[in-house]
Amino acid sequence: QALHSEPTLFHSPAPSSPSRTPKFPHNPRLRRILLGALFGSLTGFVASIIILLLVRLLLLYACRAPILKGPVVFCPSISPKTLQSLLSTDAQSMQLIGSSLNGKYYRVVLDDDELTMAVKRLEPSPSSGSPPVNSNSQKRRVQHELEMLARVKHRNVMSLRAYIRDQDRFWLVYDYIPGGSLEDAMARVRSQQLTLGWDARLRIAVGIAKGLRYLHFECSRRILHYGLKPSNVMLDEGFEPRLGDFGLAMLENSRLDTPSTATHYVAPECFQSCRYTDKSDVYSFGVILGVLFTGKDPSYPFFAGETGRGSLGRWLRHLQQAGEAREALDKGILGEEMEEEEMLMAIRIAIVCLSDLPADRPSSDELVAMLTQLHSF
Numbered sequence: 137q138a139l140h141s142e143p144t145l146f147h148s149p150a151p152s153s154p155s156r157t158p159k160f161p162h163n164p165r166l167r168r169i170l171l172g173a174l175f176g177s178l179t180g181f182v183a184s185i186i187i188l189l190l191v192r193l194l195l196l197y198a199c200r201a202p203i204l205k206g207p208v209v210f211c212p213s214i215s216p217k218t219l220q221s222l223l224s225t226d227a228q229s230m231q232l233i234g235s236s237l238n239g240k241y242y243r244v245v246l247d248d249d250e251l252t253m254a255v256k257r258l259e260p261s262p263s264s265g266s267p268p269v270n271s272n273s274q275k276r277r278v279q280h281e282l283e284m285l286a287r288v289k290h291r292n293v294m295s296l297r298a299y300i301r302d303q304d305r306f307w308l309v310y311d312y313i314p315g316g317s318l319e320d321a322m323a324r325v326r327s328q329q330l331t332l333g334w335d336a337r338l339r340i341a342v343g344i345a346k347g348l349r350y351l352h353f354e355c356s357r358r359i360l361h362y363g364l365k366p367s368n369v370m371l372d373e374g375f376e377p378r379l380g381d382f383g384l385a386m387l388e389n390s391r392l393d394t395p396s397t398a399t400h401y402v403a404p405e406c407f408q409s410c411r412y413t414d415k416s417d418v419y420s421f422g423v424i425l426g427v428l429f430t431g432k433d434p435s436y437p438f439f440a441g442e443t444g445r446g447s448l449g450r451w452l453r454h455l456q457q458a459g460e461a462r463e464a465l466d467k468g469i470l471g472e473e474m475e476e477e478e479m480l481m482a483i484r485i486a487i488v489c490l491s492d493l494p495a496d497r498p499s500s501d502e503l504v505a506m507l508t509q510l511h512s513f
């Protein structure tokens with residue numbers, strides 16, 4: 137009897153239902169101990185997560201890139217002191233060589249005529265769509281993008297040599313290319329001041345495609361040009377092209393949906409869905425091929441009319457379908473029969489680049505192969 141009246145820790149399961157789950161202990165002291173242990177370990181777990189997060193935040197804060205003051209130079213031939221003097225250079229000693237909404241290009245001579253550079257002054261005006269870079273996080277972001285642009289190194293792209301931040305305005309420094317741009321060269325070809333044969337034009341086309349392939353596939357992060365057109369292709373000695381003005385859209389997030397280039401070079405999907413991809417750059421490249429092989433400017437009123445079919449691309453496609461592609465070729469490049477075959481193939485490549493659907497256009501990687509197969513370089 138006494139044994140039966142002893143307090144038990146747990147209710148023993150009823151013999152009729154051996155599978156029932158055991159109940160929580162009746163003993164209030166033991167219950168408190170168990171609850172305390174549970175609560176204690178939960179609190180410890182939450183506290184250690186909070187501490188870990190705080191330590192991580194602290195580490196991130198401590199390892200943040202410092203905001204650099206003064207000139208940032210990526211090229212040993214430019215001294216920071218020389219570059220600093222750029223800011224005090226009077227406007228007269230800077231020759232304006234290009235101008236657009238997002239900024240102005242100047243030819244600047246420093247170091248007692250020893251150093252000639254092309255300097256782009258980015259405009260922070262609201263009309264350019266670019267916000268003033270005044271918060272520390274914006275400054276760090278732009279700094280990071282510029283460092284990435286300085287790491288871009290390829291024969292067919294312009295490397296950023298240095299930059300200076302002057303309050304909320306950036307000055308970007310590049311090599312000065314005396315040959316000027318493809319736009320200038322084609323203008324001289326049209327006015328017969330310059331002869332640019334088939335070989336030279338094909339070499340320019342291949343060089344641009346190689347530059348694009350590098351930006352699209354060979355950089356640590358894919359870079360889209362956003363503004364590919366002849367005025368952004370510099371030609372150095374031997375007419376080797378170098379792509380300029382790329383990556384600037386990344387400095388201004390607001391420009392990412394709207395390519396800055398002239399409308400004749402903009403892919404149709406950019407007007408329809410604002411979706412810019414590497415294939416949109418390929419479309420712009422297709423227009424450049426059209427310019428190189430026909431010698432015509434896509435902004436000619438001719439293309440707006442009935443015979444021009446609305447655009448350089450549509451005109452080329454129409455002639456191709458009618459079996460009259462030869463008509464499109466610039467008379468200045470016509471010559472040997474074998475070369476003319478190459479030219480007609482090149483026109484076909486331009487037409488595929490100008491396809492309305494991005495998926496129908498080749499990648500810049502494929503383009504290099506297609507163009508180099510036309511001719512052995």
Ligand SMILES: Nc1ncnc2c1ncn2[C@@H]1O[C@H](COP(=O)(O)OP(=O)(O)OP(=O)(O)O)[C@@H](O)[C@H]1O
Pocket residue numbers: 233234235236237238239240241254294310311312313314316317319320363366367368370380381396397398
């Ligand atoms: N590194 C350089 N060396 C020599 N000339 C240059 C250099 N970079 C640019 N230029 C000149 O500047 C011109 C381009 O200027 P800018 O980019 O301001 O005008 P844009 O191409 O019409 O405009 P955007 O590209 O902003 O739409 C080129 O045509 C070329 O004459």
